[in-house]
Amino acid sequence: MTKKKALTESMEDYLEAIWLLERVHDAARAKDIAEHLGVQRGTVTGALKGLEEKGLINYAPYSHITLTPKGAEIAGEINRRHKVILNFLTEVLRIAPETAEATACRMEHVVEGTVLDRLVCFIDFVHQCPRAGNDLLRSFTNYCESGRLDWDQCQTCLDDCRDRFQSQHP
Amino acid sequence: MTKKKALTESMEDYLEAIWLLERVHDAARAKDIAEHLGVQRGTVTGALKGLEEKGLINYAPYSHITLTPKGAEIAGEINRRHKVILNFLTEVLRIAPETAEATACRMEHVVEGTVLDRLVCFIDFVHQCPRAGNDLLRSFTNYCESGRLDWDQCQTCLDDCRDRFQSQHP
DNA sequence: TCAAAATGTTTGGTGTACCAAACTCGCAAA
DNA sequence: TTTGCGAGTTTGGTACACCAAACATTTTGA
Secondary structure, three states: OOOOOOOOOHHHHHHHHHEEEEEEEHHEEEHHHHHHHHHOOOHHHHHHHHHOOOOOOEEOOOEEEEEEEHHHHHHHHHHHHOOOOOOOOHHHHHHHHHHHHHHHHOOOOOOOHHHHHHHHHHHHHHHHHHOOHHHHHHHHHHHHHHHOOHHHHHHHHHHHHHHHHHHHHH | OOOOOOOOOHHHHHHHHHHHHHHHOOOOOOOHHHHHHOOOOHHHHHHHHHHHHHOOOOOOOOOOOEEEEHHHHHHHHHHHHHHHHHHHHHHHHHOOOHHHHHHHHHHHHOOOHHHHHHHHHHHHHHHOOOOOOOHHHHHHHHHHHOOOOHHHHHHHHHHHHHHHHHHHHH
């Protein structure tokens, strides 16, 4: 039933919107979807038909809109992609929240499995490795602002890093 | 002349293809553009007209195809985006070349100025900061493969890191 | 309860991006 | 010089994604 042909970016956006709105109310309303995505109400109707045909949402004209299990699975995955990318942009690259959000919305359609997994891994690694961590990211922020590395501070930075590790792993 | 309305992703792809092909021969040929982008020859003709109208390429039916200065500037910028993203994916995230290339092709349309600059900055930082560098990336690769950090090695790693810095900055 | 208001749908139309196939042009070999 | 083939173009058609405005239904509040 209803082949698993890759969804268009647009359809992914609709699924994601429904997923989010379901979490606010019990079901998504066409008007809210339209608002969320910045399109006309009429456009939503067409998209809903498409998603219904693919078996991703429960929908009939004038009915409530909910995700099917299959739809929820896909929507959840899209949301996961969104969150991972957003996390990377804000936590690692230190991008401003609005820019990060906008970029995540576009990147989430473009980054597939293996790359996403690697990104997750990288974020984890940065949080766990004693040589990385938040203070490395703070150094990065300095580097971004000043455009250069302050070699004089490196020695202290390295010593601090080592001391911190030793105090945490005696 | 010819407003600077944002190019579509498709048009960016054509510009980039012409830019690349110009570097191989003196001018791009419609057939090669079609091949490069995996579309029919007829589709290329339509796209070329669009780019010509925007003043981005020199083109008339049956003529040679070259970029105008304006077109070359944009194409160069797209290519820069591509290279930066590819660099990040391969050098930092250690993604396989083919996957990285494919992802870069899609991401280059989606990542705008500030994010790209930050990415450049991050790559530079990783290459310059004594606490980062290639051996941190090597640790990351290990972490990806084993799924965990080897705390026993952290002490040595930290010491090595410090020694390396001291020997380079006496 | 019963009309507005709000929400949802339909219709007709736009722009982009593509394909397949027919057609045209230009060049190179016979 | 002509012709035939490869490269380029045109034409007619599809699919997607959208809008504006007319229309239908549902909800609501007086």
